[in-house]
Amino acid sequence: MELPGGPTNAEGRAVNEALLGALMAAAIKGCTECVDRRLDEVASEPTCLARLVEVTRLTTLRLNRGEIPGFMTDDDDTFGPAAPELKRLVRAATAAEPLTEVCEQLTIAERRAAAEYAIELLVGALTLANSTGLDDAETLAQMCCAISALLVEWWFTTAPMAAREFTETWRRWAFGHREAGLPGNGVQAVALLLGAVLHDQALQDRVPVEKLRTLVFTRTLPSLQEPERAAGILSAFAAPPGTDDITVPVKRFALSNPAFLAEMCGLARHTLTVHAENCPHGLRESDHECTLAHRAPALAGDTQTLVAAPTPEEGRRVALPRIGYSEDEPVEDAPDGYGADHTWQINVDRILLKRFDADIARWNENISEDSSISEPNYQHEVGLEALACPACGSRASFLAEGRWNDPLTLHCRCGVTVMSPVDAGPEDLGRRLLKRLILCEADPAYAARRLMQPLAEYREREHQARTGSWYRGLDGEDVTLVEAVDLSNNDLVQALTAALRPQLPDRHGGRTLTLLLLQVLYSLSAPAIRDSQDGRNLTAAVRALVADLQEESARWAPTRQPVLHRLQEWRAEGGPQMWQKAWDRTLEVAGYRFTRNRVGDGRLSDGCAGLTLALYLLAREADTAIDQIGIEDVRGLLPADSKDDATVRPEEVPQQWGARLQALGHDLDATDDPVARLWRHLGTDRSTGTFGDRQGPALTVSLDAIIGPRSCYAIRF
Numbered sequence: 001m002e003l004p005g006g007p008t009n010a011e012g013r014a015v016n017e018a019l020l021g022a023l024m025a026a027a028i029k030g031c032t033e034c035v036d037r038r039l040d041e042v043a044s045e046p047t048c049l050a051r052l053v054e055v056t057r058l059t060t061l062r063l064n065r066g067e068i069p070g071f072m073t074d075d076d077d078t079f080g081p082a083a084p085e086l087k088r089l090v091r092a093a094t095a096a097e098p099l100t101e102v103c104e105q106l107t108i109a110e111r112r113a114a115a116e117y118a119i120e121l122l123v124g125a126l127t128l129a130n131s132t133g134l135d136d137a138e139t140l141a142q143m144c145c146a147i148s149a150l151l152v153e154w155w156f157t158t159a160p161m162a163a164r165e166f167t168e169t170w171r172r173w174a175f176g177h178r179e180a181g182l183p184g185n186g187v188q189a190v191a192l193l194l195g196a197v198l199h200d201q202a203l204q205d206r207v208p209v210e211k212l213r214t215l216v217f218t219r220t221l222p223s224l225q226e227p228e229r230a231a232g233i234l235s236a237f238a239a240p241p242g243t244d245d246i247t248v249p250v251k252r253f254a255l256s257n258p259a260f261l262a263e264m265c266g267l268a269r270h271t272l273t274v275h276a277e278n279c280p281h282g283l284r285e286s287d288h289e290c291t292l293a294h295r296a297p298a299l300a301g302d303t304q305t306l307v308a309a310p311t312p313e314e315g316r317r318v319a320l321p322r323i324g325y326s327e328d329e330p331v332e333d334a335p336d337g338y339g340a341d342h343t344w345q346i347n348v349d350r351i352l353l354k355r356f357d358a359d360i361a362r363w364n365e366n367i368s369e370d371s372s373i374s375e376p377n378y379q380h381e382v383g384l385e386a387l388a389c390p391a392c393g394s395r396a397s398f399l400a401e402g403r404w405n406d407p408l409t410l411h412c413r414c415g416v417t418v419m420s421p422v423d424a425g426p427e428d429l430g431r432r433l434l435k436r437l438i439l440c441e442a443d444p445a446y447a448a449r450r451l452m453q454p455l456a457e458y459r460e461r462e463h464q465a466r467t468g469s470w471y472r473g474l475d476g477e478d479v480t481l482v483e484a485v486d487l488s489n490n491d492l493v494q495a496l497t498a499a500l501r502p503q504l505p506d507r508h509g510g511r512t513l514t515l516l517l518l519q520v521l522y523s524l525s526a527p528a529i530r531d532s533q534d535g536r537n538l539t540a541a542v543r544a545l546v547a548d549l550q551e552e553s554a555r556w557a558p559t560r561q562p563v564l565h566r567l568q569e570w571r572a573e574g575g576p577q578m579w580q581k582a583w584d585r586t587l588e589v590a591g592y593r594f595t596r597n598r599v600g601d602g603r604l605s606d607g608c609a610g611l612t613l614a615l616y617l618l619a620r621e622a623d624t625a626i627d628q629i630g631i632e633d634v635r636g637l638l639p640a641d642s643k644d645d646a647t648v649r650p651e652e653v654p655q656q657w658g659a660r661l662q663a664l665g666h667d668l669d670a671t672d673d674p675v676a677r678l679w680r681h682l683g684t685d686r687s688t689g690t691f692g693d694r695q696g697p698a699l700t701v702s703l704d705a706i707i708g709p710r711s712c713y714a715i716r717f
Contacts, residue, residue, distance in 0.1 A: 001021050001024040001025045001028060002017065002021050003017065003020045003021065003024060003051065003052070003055050004055060005017075005051050005054070005055065009047055009050060009051065009100060010244075010248070011098065011100060013047050013100060014047065015047045015048060015051050016045055016047070016048050019038065019041055019042060019045065019048055020042070020048055020051060020052060022034070022038055023035065023038035023039065023041075023042060023052075023119060024119070024122075024123075026038055027119050027120075027122075027123045028123060035119070039112055039115050039116055039119070040112065042111075042112075042115045043108050043109075043111040043112035043115055044108065044111075046100050046103035046104045046111065047100050047103075049089075049103045049111050049114060049115050049118075050089075050099040050100045050102075050103050052115055052118050052119065052122070053086065053089045053090065053093060053099065053103075053114065053118050054093055054099065055122060056118045056119075056121050056122040056125070057072070057090050057093050057094070058241055059122055059125045059126065059129075060072065060121065060125055061238055061241060062129075062241070063125050063128060063129055065135055065137070065139050065140070065209075066139025066140055066141045066142065066238065066240065067139070067140070067141075067238065068090065068094065068238050072086070072087060072090045072121070073087055073090050073091050073094070073236070074087070075087060082117050082121065083113045083114060083116070083117045085106060085110040085111070085113045085114035085117075086113070086114040086117045086118055086121075088102070088106075088114075089102060089103065089114055089118075091235075091236070094235070094236060094237070094238055095235040095236070095251060095255065096247060096248040096249075096251035096252050096255075097252075137209070138209060139209065139240065140199060140202055140203075140208070140209050140212070141195070141199050141237070141238060141239060141240050142240040143209055143212050144195040144196075144198040144199040144202065144212075145191060145192065145195035145199075145239065145240060145243070146195075147195070147198065147212075147292060148190075148191045148192075148193075148194035148195040148198055149187070149188070149191040149195075151191075151194065151217075151271055151272070151275060152187050152190050152191050152194065152268075152271055153187065154275075155270075155271045155274055155275070156187065157358065162270075166186060166190075166267060167186075169186075169263055169267070170186035188246045188250065189246075189250045189254070189264060190264055190267055190268055190271070192234075192239065192243075192246060192247060192250050192251075193230065193234055193250075193254070193261075193264050193265065193268055194220075194268045194271070194272075195237075195239075196230075196233050196234045196237035196239075197220040197223045197224060197230060197233055197268070198215065198217060198220060199237060200220075200223065200233045200237070201215065201216075201217070201219050201220045201223070202215050205219070212292060213291065213292045213293035214291055214292075214293060215291060215292050216289040216290065216291050217272060217275075217290065217291070217292055218272055218273075218276050218289060218290055219289070220272065221269060221272060221273075224265045224266075224268050224269045224272075225265070225269065227258060227261050227262045227265050230261065230265050231254070231255055231258075231261055234251060234254060234255065234261075235251070235255055275290065276288075276290040277421060279294045279319070281294050281317075282421065283317055283319060283407075283419040283420065283421050283422065284317075284419065284421075284422045316391065316415065316416045316417070317416070317417050317419055318389075318390045318391050318416050318417070318418050318419070319390070319418075319419065319420075319421075320390075320408060320410070320418050320419060320420040320429065320430050321387075321388075321390050322420070322428075322429040322430070323358075324355045324356040324357065324358060325353045325354070325355045325387075325429055326353070326354045326355070326356070326429070327353060327354075327429050327432040327433050327436065328432070328450075328454075329427070329432060330432065330435045330436055330439055330450070331449070331450050331453055332439055332446065332449070332450075334404040334435075334438070335438065335439060335442035335443065338404075338442070340403065340404060340405075341403060342403060342404075343401065343402065343403050344400070344401065344402060344403065344404075344437075344438050344441060345399060345400070345401050346399070346400040346401075346437050346438070346441045347397075347398075347399055348397075348398045348399070348400055348437060349396055349397065350386045350387075350395060350396055350504075350505055351386060351387040351398065351433065351437075352384055352385070352386055352387075352504070352505075352519065352522055353384070353385065353386075353387055353429075353433070354382060354383070354384055354515065355382070355383060355384075355385055355507070356381055356382055357381055357382075357383060357507070357509075360379045360380070360381050360509070361381045363379060364376075364378050364379060364381065379509060380509030380510050380511070381509070382509065382510075382515065383507040383508055383509035383510065383515070384504065384507070384508050384510070384515050384518050384519065385504070385505065385506060385507040385508065386504060386505030386506075389412040389414060389416060389418060390416075390418065391412065391414055391416035392412060392414035392416065394412055394413065394414060395505040396505070397412075397413045398410050398411065398412060398413075398418075399411040400434060400437045402434050404435065404438060405426075405431065405435075406431070406434060407419065407420040407421060407422050407424055407428065407430050407431055407434070408420045408429075408430030408431065408433055408434045436450070444526065444528045444529050444532070445528075445529055445532035445533070445534035445535060446534075447523040447526070447529050448523050448524070448529050448532065448534040448535045448537070448538040449534045449538075451516070451519055451520055451523060451538055452534075452537065452538060452541060454516060455516065455520075455538075455541050455542065455545060456541075458512060458513065458516060458545070459545055459548070462549070462552075466552070472556070472559060472600055472601055473552065473553070473555070473556030473559055473560070474549060474552060474553050474556065475511065476560070477510075477511055477514070478511060478513050478514075478549070479553045479560070481499060481500070481513060481514060481517070482513075482546055482549040482550050482553055483550060483553060484498070484499035485498075485499040485546050485550075486498065486499075487543060487546060487547060487550070492524060492539050492542060492543065493521060493524050493525055493530070496517055496520065496521040496524075496542075497521060499517075500514065500517060500518060500521060502518060502521060502522075504518070504522065513549075517542070520538065520542050523535075523538070524538065524539065558599060559598065559599045559600050559601070559602070560598050560599070561598065561599050562594075562595075562596075562597070562598060562599070563594040563597045563598065563599055563604050563605045563608070564587075564591055564594060564595055566599050566605045567583070567586070567587060567591060567605060567608050567609075568587075570583070570609060570612075570674070570678065571583040571587070573674040573677075574674055575673070575674040575675055576675070578616055578619060578620060578626070579612075579616050579674065579675055581619075581625075581626045582612045582613075582615040582616040582619065582626055583612050584626075585612075585615055585626045585627060585629075585717075586608050586611050586612045586615065589715060589716075589717040590607075590608050590611060590706065590715050591608070593715065594608075601686075602686070602698070602702070603686070603701065603702045603705045604702070604705065604706065605702075606681075606682060606686070606698045606699075606701075606702035607702035607703050607704075607705045607706035607707075608706065609678055609681070609682060609702070610682055610698075610699050610700075610702050610703040611634060611703065611706065611707070611715075612678075613657070613675070613678060613679065613682065613699075614629075614633075614634040614637050614703070615629050615634070616675065617637070617657065617660055617661065617664070618633055618634070618637070620664050621660065621664070630717070631707060631715070631716060631717055634703075634707060635707060637653070637657070638653065638700060638703060638704065639652075639653060639700070650696050650697060650700040650701075651696065651697060653697060653699055653700050654679070654682065654683040654697050654699050654700075657679065657699070658679060658683075661675065661676070661679060666679075668680070681698070682697065682698045682699035682702070683697055683698070683699065684697070684698050685697065685698070686698040686701045686702070
């Protein structure tokens with residue numbers, strides 16, 4: 001009778017399948033003499049004994065719904081027929097230890113005793129299975145592992161920063177990961193550990209598979225707070241069959257590396273804590289014990305609809321969606337004239353919040369890692385959107401209720417109550433949001449006043465940025481926005497609407513300026529706010545800001561011109577025939593490289609101008625054709641690269657070129673000579689780098705940028 005497993009074990013060592021088959025056949029037939037002889041032979045071959053123990057253990061697992069009977073592992077349990085030697089081997093197999101090596105550590109007599117009890121248990125299990133059949137239903141271990149994987153995946157999906165942090169943690173174990181063959185992204189490792197402690201808790205609480213949803217999963221936290229205790233649970237956990245490619249490397253690495261296990265315990269603890277914090281049943285019960293059933297909506301894949309089971313006392317409650325959402329601390333204290341115990345009831349049309357979109361962040365990350373995409377189409381990860389009811393999706397008509405400093409209670413017209421946890425801190429989204437609603441209810445003009453501070457901070461940051469050597473004007477998207485705002489329109493709301501084309505209440509992504517002006521637009525759209533003194537102050541501040549940005553945009557407009565257009569403008573200024581041929585040569589060898597580049601800091605366009613000037617100068621002096629001048633000839637006009645003993649310093653190069661142009665008959669002060677004008681332009685000082693204060697002539701700095709030895713453009717001709 002052939003035993004499963006193949007001719008070799010996991011370590012590649014040969015297994016005597018014929019010997020095991022003969023032993024099995026003799027045991028089935030009840031031939032005592034043959035069994036004794038075969039047992040002696042098995043005891044002399046550790047690989048055979050290891051295979052026999054593995055098959056016996058797996059068969060027992062299938063017969064006992066995924067659980068190993070205590071008499072097979074517990075030395076103090078004398079209920080069943082299992083020798084101490086067999087128990088030791090079963091424990092080793094469960095802990096993913098190299099079973100053959102453990103067998104080799106036993107004496108011949110110990111190995112024979114283990115083999116004798118193993119074959120007895122195996123035959124008994126097969127006989128029972130033949131008469132009663134095997135139960136193919138999901139086991140407790142399978143359910144616990146599946147649920148733990150969902151818990152981890154849910155947290156990583158809804159909190160991408162947590163996933164990114166875990167990725168960094170996982171990379172710290174990169175060497176051990178490769179050596180041990182651990183699963184790729186580490187989620188399986190955490191899920192296995194979490195599944196083991198959930199399984200252990202279910203056994204302690206006597207929660208069967210059928211009632212696993214009633215398991216209070218937060219009771220596992222003490223086990224995860226003690227890595228040694230978690231190690232014992234993981235070692236004894238009989239993982240579902242067929243998961244050896246995950247179970248074996250994870251168990252081996254975790255049980256041999258306490259630091260790794262401690263970090264996995266910490267992440268598993270954090271995962272459970274986050275789920276408990278978002279449990280709708282615990283929103284107003286700080287000591288609520290969250291069960292797996294309470295997390296069913298989230299675990300089913302709906303990351304927004306965290307709806308609790310209906311209760312006749314309080315109706316349906318849902319957790320306030322807060323992952324990714326943000327709300328600033330109110331800029332004012334509680335309204336005057338209202339006591340601390342005053343309960344507010346506020347009808348709200350829409351509630352706008354900023355939200356970081358995890359799906360868009362993943363999309364952008366995937367694009368950035370795809371080398372086949374030459375022009376990535378990144379989307380905005382932060383946007384402004386109206387808060388939606390997690391139950392029905394409605395974005396309008398809410399009734400907010402609560403006192404100053406209370407957690408938020410928001411009633412939707414669908415009958416669901418949206419709540420934030422009662423024990424949440426002062427910085428909690430719900431508490432801050434309720435304060436904003438209260439301040440706006442007491443004085444609608446607060447909606448305008450609250451925007452004055454971020455408006456002033458944005459303007460201060462912008463003016464501070466202009467002093468940096470790296471500054472190159474407004475971002476292209478901001479330029480498009482500010483130039484689209486028609487300040488001649490007396491109605492700022494109309495001007496902003498035309499420029500922004502708001503998508504509210506749906507998500508409207510954008511940069512800081514876009515989101516700030518969207519909030520201004522939303523606030524000033526209400527006549528009570530627009531016509532107040534605070535509304536007029538906000539209008540004046542926004543107009544001043546946009547006017548300042550438009551002026552700055554105009555100042556930097558030349559830098560946004562395509563490089564090729566700038567070169568063509570210079571060429572169109574005319575000049576000697578040789579000068580025109582030099583421009584033709586420059587456009588031929590360099591122009592195509594910069595068809596998609598903007599002028600920016602001028603380095604690329606000035607570099608092409610310097611190349612033209614060099615080609616013209618060398619061709620005139622040598623009385624030869626432009627196409628006879630090579631790139632090494634041009635480099636010979638520049639100072640030696642990175643040599644302290646260079647005879648010519650960079651700042652001397654423009655004067656030297658000027659003297660040679662004069663020798664060719666050019667008046668360097670002439671305003672009607674395009675060659676002289678370009679030479680004067682290239683003699684101005686430019687920053688030698690994005691950071692730092694070092695300056696150099698535009699001629700040498702820019703030429704080095706396109707033909708220097710470290711140039712990323714690598715122009716060759």
